[in-house]
Amino acid sequence: MSLRLYDTGTRGIREFTPLTAGHAGVYVCGATPQAAPHIGHMRSGVTYDLLFRWLVASGYDVTFVRNVTDVDDKIINVAAQTGTPWFAVAEANQRVFNKGYDELGCLPPTVEPRATGHVPEMITLMRRLIEDGHAYNVGDDVYFDVMSWSGRYGSLSHQRLDSMRAAGDSVGDHAKHDPRDFALWKGAKPGEPSWETPWGPGRPGWHLECSAMATKYLGPAFDIHGGGVDLIFPHHENELAQSAAAGDEFARYWVHNGLLTVNGEKMSKSIGNVVLLSDLLDKARPVEVRYYLGSAHYRSMIDYSDEALHDAAAAYRRIEAFVVRAVEMAGRVEPGTLPQAFADAMNDDLGVPQALAVIHEAVREGNTALTAGDKDTLVRVLAELRAMLGVLGIDPLSPPWEGADEDLSGVLDALVSLAIEQRQAARERKDYAAADAIRDRLTAAGILIEDTPRGPRWELKRS
Numbered sequence: 001m002s003l004r005l006y007d008t009g010t011r012g013i014r015e016f017t018p019l020t021a022g023h024a025g026v027y028v029c030g031a032t033p034q035a036a037p038h039i040g041h042m043r044s045g046v047t048y049d050l051l052f053r054w055l056v057a058s059g060y061d062v063t064f065v066r067n068v069t070d071v072d073d074k075i076i077n078v079a080a081q082t083g084t085p086w087f088a089v090a091e092a093n094q095r096v097f098n099k100g101y102d103e104l105g106c107l108p109p110t111v112e113p114r115a116t117g118h119v120p121e122m123i124t125l126m127r128r129l130i131e132d133g134h135a136y137n138v139g140d141d142v143y144f145d146v147m148s149w150s151g152r153y154g155s156l157s158h159q160r161l162d163s164m165r166a167a168g169d170s171v172g173d174h175a176k177h178d179p180r181d182f183a184l185w186k187g188a189k190p191g192e193p194s195w196e197t198p199w200g201p202g203r204p205g206w207h208l209e210c211s212a213m214a215t216k217y218l219g220p221a222f223d224i225h226g227g228g229v230d231l232i233f234p235h236h237e238n239e240l241a242q243s244a245a246a247g248d249e250f251a252r253y254w255v256h257n258g259l260l261t262v263n264g265e266k267m268s269k270s271i272g273n274v275v276l277l278s279d280l281l282d283k284a285r286p287v288e289v290r291y292y293l294g295s296a297h298y299r300s301m302i303d304y305s306d307e308a309l310h311d312a313a314a315a316y317r318r319i320e321a322f323v324v325r326a327v328e329m330a331g332r333v334e335p336g337t338l339p340q341a342f343a344d345a346m347n348d349d350l351g352v353p354q355a356l357a358v359i360h361e362a363v364r365e366g367n368t369a370l371t372a373g374d375k376d377t378l379v380r381v382l383a384e385l386r387a388m389l390g391v392l393g394i395d396p397l398s399p400p401w402e403g404a405d406e407d408l409s410g411v412l413d414a415l416v417s418l419a420i421e422q423r424q425a426a427r428e429r430k431d432y433a434a435a436d437a438i439r440d441r442l443t444a445a446g447i448l449i450e451d452t453p454r455g456p457r458w459e460l461k462r463s
């Protein structure tokens with residue numbers, strides 16, 4: 001079986017046939033870095049990392065593009081509230097997003113384009129749309145003309161044009177030809193960032209950015225466009241309308257992840273129900289958080305709960321405990337070939353729950369082999385298991401997890417205590433030169449010794 005994906009555009013499972021054999025181009029709508037990431041954002045990060053890894057494991061040469069919307073109303077509002085430049089807000093939060101993706105073992109995308117770096121491409125796209133009668137400017141604002149595309153507008157979100165709500169753009173709504181028209185470009189306002197265009201200064205609309213960046217890195221037609229289901233309308237509908245109206249085929253498969261919710265409601269900064277990634281990392285190790293966020297099917301909803309996190313962490317630890325014991329008995333075994341049942345599960349619209357069932361079955365078989373001292377079976381199971389865990393980015397013996405928990409503080413304590421005991425012994429035999437030499441060597445290494453009534457104490461000098 002080869003990969004089949006659920007495509008929002010056709011509302012069905014479709015065989016994945018790439019535009020170019022052996023290559024897959026994927027564009028995912030990434031962060032609007034107005035604040036530190038919550039775990040809903042990280043669910044998106046893990047979901048598309050799983051898709052990326054599975055495409056690579058299936059032999060594709062993958063170009064994976066995940067953008068950053070680094071200029072936006074929300075960022076400008078935070079900047080105004082905090083008295084920080086808008087670009088500093090975006091930069092600081094983007095760093096935290098990337099740290100979060102790294103902490104959860106998400107592979108870096110091939111390219112991570114920022115909207116502000118692609119204004120010329122956006123101007124070109126707007127020019128094409130205006131020339132073809134699909135967009136118009138009113139003063140410094142530029143709008144997409146939905147009625148000029150009325151036959152196809154709504155095809156992605158499966159809505160009829162006459163039942164659609166108006167796009168709620170913040171600027172110049174009164175000037176639009178039709179309430180459903182949406183802003184491609186927003187004319188400059190005092191104090192806001194702006195860029196020059198033939199239609200006057202302003203800043204990009206969110207939808208235009210993604211069309212411009214996707215086609216810049218993947219071409220006018222590309223394989224897969226992803227994002228959360230919250231983006232199907234209006235964001236992706238509008239991306240598709242702009243690009244298709246300009247004559248680009250654009251995405252051939254639309255993949256959408258389900259939301260991470262709290263009591264059934266989307267986890268979102270604007271709703272205020274967020275759990276930050278940093279909060280979760282106080283409760284579980286990064287690999288356990290990754291397991292938690294990635295173990296449900298990507299299209300299902302995950303309603304956040306501490307119990308579910310706890311259960312996921314326990315499930316991962318069962319796998320990890322087996323791997324550790326297997327290596328103790330059989331030695332280190334390199335990843336082998338993937339079991340067919342695992343590949344079939346992943347090919348079936350990234351069926352991670354079924355793929356994990358294959359993994360847990362392998363752990364059961366491996367534990368039986370451990371008990372029986374059956375080394376041959378153990379070696380085979382460990383090799384298959386490592387291959388499967390590697391595809392899901394959770395192999396305890398691979399980076400970034402191998403050695404991640406190593407805490408060297410106990411080793412350090414033992415070594416410093418040994419040196420202190422030798423210093424004490426030197427003092428007792430009145431060899432003060434030797435005692436001072438030990439102390440000086442420790443000081444030079446940044447270890448301070450304090451003689452207290454209860455004996456010497458040590459601490460690291462923080463410079």
Ligand SMILES: Nc1ncnc2c1ncn2[C@@H]1O[C@H](COP(=O)(O)OP(=O)(O)OP(=O)(O)O)[C@@H](O)[C@H]1O
Pocket residue numbers: 029030031032033034038039040041043044226227228229230231257258259260261266267268269270271
């Ligand atoms: N709660 C969530 N569950 C799953 N995916 C999410 C969630 N929130 C955002 N995403 C996805 O993360 C990516 C980046 O989202 P974006 O920065 O636009 O967040 P947002 O929807 O504005 O949320 P917030 O208002 O909390 O910042 C998008 O693909 C989006 O669909």
Ligand SMILES: [Zn+2]
Pocket residue numbers: 028029030210235
């Ligand atoms: Zn987008």
